[in-house]
Amino acid sequence: MTSDSRLSWRDVRDRIHEHILTGRYGPGDRLPRDADIAEELGCARSTVQRAMQDLSDSGLVERRRKGGTRVRAEPVTRATLDIPITRREVEQSGARYGYQLIRRRMAPAPRGVVAAFGLGASRPMLRVEALHLSDGRPYIFEDRWICPETSPEVNDLDFTEESANEWLVLNKPYTRLDLRFYAVSANPRLSDLLETEPGAALLVIERTTWVDDAPITTVKAITTPGYQLLTGS
Amino acid sequence: MTSDSRLSWRDVRDRIHEHILTGRYGPGDRLPRDADIAEELGCARSTVQRAMQDLSDSGLVERRRKGGTRVRAEPVTRATLDIPITRREVEQSGARYGYQLIRRRMAPAPRGVVAAFGLGASRPMLRVEALHLSDGRPYIFEDRWICPETSPEVNDLDFTEESANEWLVLNKPYTRLDLRFYAVSANPRLSDLLETEPGAALLVIERTTWVDDAPITTVKAITTPGYQLLTGS
DNA sequence: AACGGTAATATGTAGCTACATATTTTGTCA
């Protein structure tokens, strides 16, 4: 791109990355000041700043005011995950999407849900259990709790046609998100719903969202065997 | 922060986010041009640009030249994952870290590894199997393949004291990363190594790295039951 | 030597301008 005479901030970033790759700057080493790099490369400090920000965002370097920039002594593996709406995920794989509501009812939130939201005490919430299908076969079972105080509209929604997943993602943007991944063995009910052998290992994607400390929803998405979650970046 | 008279790009971002939250702009809607928003809020276009970039990065809006900015019609749940070095992960939990090499030998790469790297044919690679311990108990078992063409130094490393995980993360920065998560049932060997019941559900974190299309390493990190992977953002 | 205040310094941010780039829209000609 901008391959002219001017250096783009991506060029600068890649050049510094290159220096880290080749060992010119090793873990813990301090890099020159932005201004010096700018002069050396013949670009503006703002360009170096953008490049450094990006390297910092991707976890390769650490920056501190007055302290300068240094290569992370203990790098982290950092990646961005995109989790689409389940319907879209199925459709993009070329399969036909299906949806089936299993149960919808108010119930007092159990301990796990109260803890996920960081609430003090239990309270009644809407529990929605549903099955996402891919070409007619079970794909993901979701066990969801919705806080009716934050989303009063759910009292008028039956979730028989549109999934809570879809409705919430479209209508309830969040300000805070908590994700966790773990594995569980299929208990009799799960193996029945997902049509798997009892005891099969299943990946669970647990998601909890808030708007400014007000809990929206928490959901366990229990996937079928063989399901893999991939990074896009 | 910059709470003075001047608006920071974070303020602008939050203000626009607020408008999306309250439904002033719904999914698919087009937002005003940056310049108009800048004028309305009394700040520079560059400030709005930064705010919009951030909203775009977090998957809330989509921007296209000439096309303008619009709220994503089908939002994605986007999150950033940080996976630290295993030693550090254990130490940060307050436990004592231990490491044990199980096996280290050259072997022809099996199909799965060849596929993960996107190679045409199999070739000999270094396989390193090792156990990470937390307070003396198994924590993560890693089954790793290293490409000796890309990292010839590994021929002189025995990985009995320092884990391949640590050495690679410190000495082999990558330019491309592939992450995948899934669940497996513990087979007899795994349940023996990890001291779990046979058939236990285990979360697997699979990581593959490259430097400019040259494969570095691919590793299956098989965690013990109860292990959870969390987002930091 | 310990403490505390002040200066020095590197990054962070806001604003401005100018131009680049991608895309849509418009207009013209066959």
Added chain:
DNA sequence: TGACAAAATATGTAGCTACATATTACCGTT
């Protein structure tokens, strides 16, 4: 009507300046 070229337009990027902010370094006092 269709195809293609040209104009219009919104975002993207680079450079500059000025100032804010965090943190380290220094120095004087006790």
